[in-house]
Amino acid sequence: MSMEEEVEGIVVIKELDLNNGTPSVKEIGGVIRGCIKIVTCGKKLLCNNKGVENPTSEDFDPKLVPVCRKVAYILGLRISLSHTRRGIGLKLVNKIEEWFRKNGAEYSYIATEVDNKASINLFTKKFNYTKFYTPSTLV
Numbered sequence: 001m002s003m004e005e006e007v008e009g010i011v012v013i014k015e016l017d018l019n020n021g022t023p024s025v026k027e028i029g030g031v032i033r034g035c036i037k038i039v040t041c042g043k044k045l046l047c048n049n050k051g052v053e054n055p056t057s058e059d060f061d062p063k064l065v066p067v068c069r070k071v072a073y074i075l076g077l078r079i080s081l082s083h084t085r086r087g088i089g090l091k092l093v094n095k096i097e098e099w100f101r102k103n104g105a106e107y108s109y110i111a112t113e114v115d116n117k118a119s120i121n122l123f124t125k126k127f128n129y130t131k132f133y134t135p136s137t138l139v
C-alpha cells in the first residue's frame with residue numbers, strides 16, 4: 001500500500017462567554033483532526049479500445065493501472081478535562097466523519113492506546129469501529 005496524497009480537516013468546539021453581550025472564546029472544549037490519504041492497493045487490468053467503434057482484439061491496449069482508495073484517519077482527538085462526558089467527543093467524531101464522507105473516504109481508522117478505555121468505548125460502542133491490530137512496541 002502506498003500513499004499518494006493527503007488532505008486534512010480540523011474541527012474545534014469552543015465555549016463562548018456571552019456575559020457582556022459580545023461573544024468571546026472562554027475555553028476550547030475539544031479539538032479533532034482528521035486526514036484523508038489516497039492509497040494504492042494492488043493493480044487492475046484496464047482495457048482501452050483506443051476509441052475504435054467495433055473493436056477487434058487487436059484494437060485493445062491492456063494496461064495495469066493502480067487501484068486507488070481514499071482512506072481517512074482520525075488523529076489528535078482531545079476533549080478538555082472540564083468538558084469530558086458531555087457528548088463533545090461524540091459530536092466531534094460525527095463532524096469529522098461527515099467531512100470524510102463528503103470528501104469520498106471509504107474507510108476510516110484511529111490508533112489509540114490499548115488501555116484507553118474512554119477512546120476504545122467511544123469508537124467501538126458509538127461508531128462501530130472494530131479492533132484489527134494491536135502492535136506491541138519494544139523499548
Ligand SMILES: CC(C)(COP(=O)(O)OP(=O)(O)OC[C@H]1O[C@@H](n2cnc3c(N)ncnc32)[C@H](O)[C@@H]1OP(=O)(O)O)[C@@H](O)C(=O)NCCC(=O)NCCS
Pocket residue numbers: 075076077078079080083084085086087088089090091111112116117118119121122123125126
Ligand atoms: C476519549 C475522549 C475523546 C472522550 O471524549 P468525551 O467528550 O468525554 O466523550 P463523550 O462524552 O462524547 O462520550 C461518548 C462515549 O464515549 C465513551 N466514554 C467516554 N468517556 C469514557 C470514560 N471515561 N470511560 C468509559 N467510556 C467512556 C462512552 O461510551 C461514552 O458514551 P456514554 O456516555 O453513553 O457512556 C476524551 O476522554 C479525551 O479527550 N481523552 C484524552 C485524549 C484521548 O484519549 N483521545 C483519543 C485517542 S487519540
